[in-house]
Amino acid sequence: MKCLIPGPNVKVLGRTIHALARFGDELYLESSPEAILLRTLNASESAYAMVKFNKVFFSYFNYNYFSAKDQEGLKCKISMKSALHAFKSPTHMDKQVENLEIRLDAESCKLIFIIKCKHGIVKTHFVSILDCKAMQAVYTKDLVHNRITSSQKILSEALGNFQSSDDQVNIEVNTESLILRNYVDSSMDLSKVIRTQISIKSAEFDTYVIGRETVITFTIKEFRALLAFAEALNLPLQLHFEVTGKPVVFIVHNNTTFEAHFVLATTKSDTPTQTSASQNSTITDRKRKEMGFNSNSVRKKPNLDVDVSKCLDEDSHLFDYIEMPIDIINAQNNDCSNKDISQSIIQENVDCDNIPPSPTSKMKIKTIFKRCFESTFDPRSIRGSVLAENSDSE
Amino acid sequence: MKFRAVMVDTGPMREFTNIVSTISKLSKECVLRLSTEKLYFIVSEDNSGPSPPMLWCEIPQDTFFSEYQIVGVDDEYRDIYLGLVSANLSKSLATLKTAKCLKMKLTKKQCPCLTLEIETPSSTSQQTRQVTHDIPVIVIPRKLWSEFHEPRIPQPDMSIELPALKQLRTTIDRMKGMCPEVVIRASAEGRLTLQIKTDMAKVSTRFKDLRVMAFEGPIDHSDSETETQTIEDISKTCYCRVDTKKFSMFLSADQISHNATVCSIVNKKLVILCLQTEENVKLQCFITGIVY
Numbered sequence: 001m002k003c004l005i006p007g008p009n010v011k012v013l014g015r016t017i018h019a020l021a022r023f024g025d026e027l028y029l030e031s032s033p034e035a036i037l038l039r040t041l042n043a044s045e046s047a048y049a050m051v052k053f054n055k056v057f058f059s060y061f062n063y064n065y066f067s068a069k070d071q072e073g074l075k076c077k078i079s080m081k082s083a084l085h086a087f088k089s090p091t092h093m094d095k096q097v098e099n100l101e102i103r104l105d106a107e108s109c110k111l112i113f114i115i116k117c118k119h120g121i122v123k124t125h126f127v128s129i130l131d132c133k134a135m136q137a138v139y140t141k142d143l144v145h146n147r148i149t150s151s152q153k154i155l156s157e158a159l160g161n162f163q164s165s166d167d168q169v170n171i172e173v174n175t176e177s178l179i180l181r182n183y184v185d186s187s188m189d190l191s192k193v194i195r196t197q198i199s200i201k202s203a204e205f206d207t208y209v210i211g212r213e214t215v216i217t218f219t220i221k222e223f224r225a226l227l228a229f230a231e232a233l234n235l236p237l238q239l240h241f242e243v244t245g246k247p248v249v250f251i252v253h254n255n256t257t258f259e260a261h262f263v264l265a266t267t268k269s270d271t272p273t274q275t276s277a278s279q280n281s282t283i284t285d286r287k288r289k290e291m292g293f294n295s296n297s298v299r300k301k302p303n304l305d306v307d308v309s310k311c312l313d314e315d316s317h318l319f320d321y322i323e324m325p326i327d328i329i330n331a332q333n334n335d336c337s338n339k340d341i342s343q344s345i346i347q348e349n350v351d352c353d354n355i356p357p358s359p360t361s362k363m364k365i366k367t368i369f370k371r372c373f374e375s376t377f378d379p380r381s382i383r384g385s386v387l388a389e390n391s392d393s394e
Numbered sequence: 395m396k397f398r399a400v401m402v403d404t405g406p407m408r409e410f411t412n413i414v415s416t417i418s419k420l421s422k423e424c425v426l427r428l429s430t431e432k433l434y435f436i437v438s439e440d441n442s443g444p445s446p447p448m449l450w451c452e453i454p455q456d457t458f459f460s461e462y463q464i465v466g467v468d469d470e471y472r473d474i475y476l477g478l479v480s481a482n483l484s485k486s487l488a489t490l491k492t493a494k495c496l497k498m499k500l501t502k503k504q505c506p507c508l509t510l511e512i513e514t515p516s517s518t519s520q521q522t523r524q525v526t527h528d529i530p531v532i533v534i535p536r537k538l539w540s541e542f543h544e545p546r547i548p549q550p551d552m553s554i555e556l557p558a559l560k561q562l563r564t565t566i567d568r569m570k571g572m573c574p575e576v577v578i579r580a581s582a583e584g585r586l587t588l589q590i591k592t593d594m595a596k597v598s599t600r601f602k603d604l605r606v607m608a609f610e611g612p613i614d615h616s617d618s619e620t621e622t623q624t625i626e627d628i629s630k631t632c633y634c635r636v637d638t639k640k641f642s643m644f645l646s647a648d649q650i651s652h653n654a655t656v657c658s659i660v661n662k663k664l665v666i667l668c669l670q671t672e673e674n675v676k677l678q679c680f681i682t683g684i685v686y
Contacts, residue, residue, distance in 0.1 A: 151518050161489055161525050190505050194482050195528040204521045 001031040001074050001104040002065035003058045010097045010115075012258070014090030015232045016051050021080045022225035023049045023262075029111065030134050031063045031073040031104065039135055040080065046265035047222040048137040057257040059099065066105045074104050077131035078111055086113045086125040090232075139263050141240045141249040145211025146173060148239040152230035154205070155237065158198045159224060166196075168267065170217045173210050177201050183217050183267075206236060214243045216266040226250050226262040241266070395533070397428055397474055397500035400461035404491075409650065409673060410458060411490045413451065416647045416677070418484035420449055425534065425542050426508075428464055428474040431455065436542045437480075448680040450544060457673040467536070474500065475534035475542060476508065486510055486527040494522060506533050545680055550658035550666060551632045553607035554580045559648035559655060565599050566642045572597065575684055576641060579633040580659055582609045590638070613661050632661040634683040641665075644679040 005013060016038065020027060024040035024047075031037075036058075038051045055061050063073050087093065101114040113125040158180055162169070168183035180198045184190070202208040230237045230252045241248035244266050253259035401407055417424055417435050427434035437449035455462045466472035489512060490496060497511040507528040515522050534542075556562060565588060569576055573590035580586050584606050589598035612629035644667050651671060658666040662683050669677040 153517055157517060158523070158525075161486075161527075163485060191530045191532070192479075193530070194486060195503070195507075196486075197526040197528075199524045199526075200516075201521050201523065204516050204519050204523070 001036075001063050001102070002060070003036065003062070003102050004060040005057070005100040005102070006059045007097050007099060008094050009057055009257075010100045011090055011094040012057075012233060013053070013100070014087035014093045015229055016258075016260070017080075017083050017087045018090055019225050019229035019260075020049050020051070021084050023047050023222055025080050026077055026130070027080050027083050028075070028077050028133075028135050029104070030075045033063050033073065036102075041135060041137070042222070047219065048139075048263040049226075049261065050137070050263075051258060051260040053258045054256060065103075066107070074106055075132055075134040076104060076111055076129045077133060077135075078127050078129060082125070082127045086115065086123075086127070137263060139247050139249060141251065141261065144240045144242050144249075146214065146239075146241050147207065147209045148173075148178070148205050149207040150205045150237050150239065152227065152235060152237050154200065156224075156227040156231055158200060159220070159227060161196055161198055162220065163194055163196070165193075166220055168217055169220045169223060170215060172213075172215045174213045175202065175210050178205070178208075182220075212243065214241075216241055216244050216248055218248055218264040218266045222262070222264055226252070226260075229260070395467055395474055395500065396463065396465040397498070398461070398463045399455070399459045399498045401458060401496040401498075402460050402494070406458040406673065407490050407493060407496060409671065409675070410453075411484075411487045412650045413453065413675065413677070414480070414487055415484045416650060417449065417451065418480040419646050420643050420679075421480055423477065424449075424480045426476045426478060426531075427542060428476070430464055430472060433458075438542065448545065450676075450678040450680070452676045454674045471536055471539075473539075475539055476500075476506075477532040477534055478508065478529060482529045483508070486529060489514060489525065500531075501528070503528055506531050547664065547666060547680065548660050549610060550608070550664075551613055551661045552580050552582065552609050553656050553658040554584070554586055555605040555607065556655040556657050556667070557586070557601045557604065559645050559652075562601075563642065563645040563648060566638065566645060569597065569599075570638045570642050574638055575635055576638045577633055577635045578641075578657070578659065578665055579631055580606075580657065582606055582630040586657070607656055608658075632659050634659050634662055634665050635685070636665050636681045636683055640681045641667075644681070647677060647679075650675070650677070 017027070020038060020040045024042045026040060028039040029036065030039070034055055036053045038053075039049065041048050096117050098116045098118060100116070101112075103112040103114070109129050110126040111129055113123075113127065115123040115125070117123065159169075162182050166182040168185075170181045170183040172179040172181070178200045180200070182193075182196050184193055184195055202210075227237070233252065233254070235252050235254055238251040238253075239248065240251065247263045247265055250262040250264070251260065252262075401410065413435070417437065421437040423437075425434075425436040425438070427436060431454065433453040433455060435449070435451040435453075439448050464472070464474065466474060487496075487510070493512045493514045495513040497509075499509045499511070501507050501509045503509075508531045510527045510529065512525045512527070513522050514525060566576070569588065569590045572595075573592050575590070577589040577591075578586070579589065584602065584604045586601040586604055587598055589596070591597075609630075613632045614629075647669055650669065652669045653672055655667065655669045658668065660666075660683075662685060664683055665681045667679040667681070
């Protein structure tokens with residue numbers, strides 16, 4: 001692959017690399033006949049970014065420059081640090097750089113950036129390739145209920161009100177307004193954190209479509225990075241999201257030349273276990289938090305209940321199985337003449353009941369003593385064997 | 395206990411932000427005393443970090459707030475004393491310079507909070523947006539109020555007008571790097587001298603023709619070292635040795651637009667720096683002298 005990027009666009013690429021660097025430590029580059037894709041994933045796999053540069057972004061673009069045989073395009077993984085080295089100061093890049101050439105040879109183990117600067121200076125960066133794999137995240141952005149297009153300024157101004165120590169932001173949307181809050185964990189000392197809430201009227205946004213009112217929580221660090229990116233390029237930002245637990249997708253695009261997707265995981269309620277008891281407890285948990293944020297939000301409670309339970313319902317479809325209509329099963333169970341079939345149906349039915357719980361290894365540790373903190377916990381209810389002795393009073 | 399106040403004018407809002415940000419630079423924690431007439435910011439020596447200067451700031455409520463309601467615990471104790479982290483307040487007020495309206499309230503949201511409701515205009519449209527900050531505070535019980543009374547100070551020997559704070563600050567900041575202590579010397583002829591001594595050098599900066607606000611008779615120098623200048627009539631000068639850092643900290647108050655700053659000296663014991671603004675805000679800083 002070989003491509004040439006004209007001076008002004010080098011700045012855009014520089015900004016992109018800097019934004020991606022705030023997401024992950026590794027950069028995946030993939031070339032296709034039509035475009036170059038840059039991707040990254042953060043260490044905890046909760047944030048993913050993909051930027052696609054179309055052919056028109058480049059002044060010269062040949063995806064199989066070195067070998068005409070290879071029709072698939074090339075893929076490589078490089079370290080983000082080395083990519084950053086090539087784009088040290090994106091603000092001044094457009095003034096100094098005349099063009100940038102990127103070369104990727106399937107035979108070679110280096111990705112080459114050749115930067116032609118003013119006054120005949122040529123900087124060549126040979127970046128080691130770590131891997132030849134590509135990575136792709138699966139998410140939906142088109143079939144979602146909630147879509148907001150915002151000028152890049154609105155949200156970054158709003159984030160300016162938060163403290164630098166805040167690490168998660170919570171967005172509540174309803175048809176009239178969007179409310180941003182800093183997320184206060186139940187483990188935080190309330191007497192030390194400032195709780196901030198910003199309410200922005202829907203009229204401020206360019207488009208504002210809310211199909212389902214919801215509350216989502218995600219990290220502020222990556223949000224700041226992508227806002228800085230949108231602001232630097234002076235492009236509006238699109239938010240596509242569903243309910244809590246489903247990723248939120250931010251899109252920045254410049255119709256024809258490039259398109260950036262930033263996908264952030266939204267935090268789900270504390271316990272992902274699927275027993276009905278814990279479902280109830282998570283709802284009350286959230287209610288309690290909600291009360292903490294805003295004492296006069298009582299009227300929003302019913303909505304919230306519905307939302308959370310709905311989302312939990314949906315989450316239980318994580319694995320694929322087809323539910324048998326119960327009446328058919330019963331009818332067939334009663335029919336003894338068709339023993340073989342009923343046997344097999346029962347077998348299936350049993351299988352359906354023994355659904356393995358979804359993997360929750362990371363969260364499990366938090367929930368071991370969960371019951372003790374429930375408001376309805378009655379210590380008398382656990383009688384008999386003591387699993388762990390009380391620790392010493394000292 | 396109730397408190398509610400509304401600010402709508404941009405001038406006072408900017409002023410208030412500057413005052414709070416100055417206080418946050420001086421100390422990590424402060425006490426906000428609310429009374430029917432005034433707001434007080436108090437920083438005392440013991441309850442705060444690495445010995446910042448003691449500070450007393452009075453803000454008259456009527457020039458700042460368009461609406462001001464306060465109800466104390468009972469008729470006898472009408473004031474409210476709140477302990478808070480000064481940086482929390484100053485960071486939350488950072489956006490106030492462009493705001494339309496500020497509402498301050500005392501609320502109870504799981505813990506006592508000073509709630510700031512700021513209405514800011516949108517940069518892109520005619521809409522306004524509502525920003526709410528809940529700053530956790532500690533309500534100080536009545537029995538501790540006595541700790542936050544205005545400090546009683548001895549009658550100063552001399553009060554002299556200070557030169558422009560910016561100029562003074564650049565001087566002090568240079569001196570701060572060289573010596574931790576500075577001698578402030580004022581004479582009845584309107585001269586102010588800042589002097590530091592190191593092993594290598596002795597640096598002094600003189601400011602002349604300053605207005606002397608008050609001078610209380612000849613000053614007794616009988617117990618002092620005799621190396622002071624003999625050219626001047628030493629009975630007309632007084633001095634105090636203070637921590638350079640503390641002095642420099644007060645000078646960061648130059649961002650508050652002020653009418654006059656006065657330096658009062660109790661010979662060898664205390665320096666009182668007082669800044670007064672057009673809106674009758676009085677910011678006083680007490681720096682105790684260092685005596686060997």
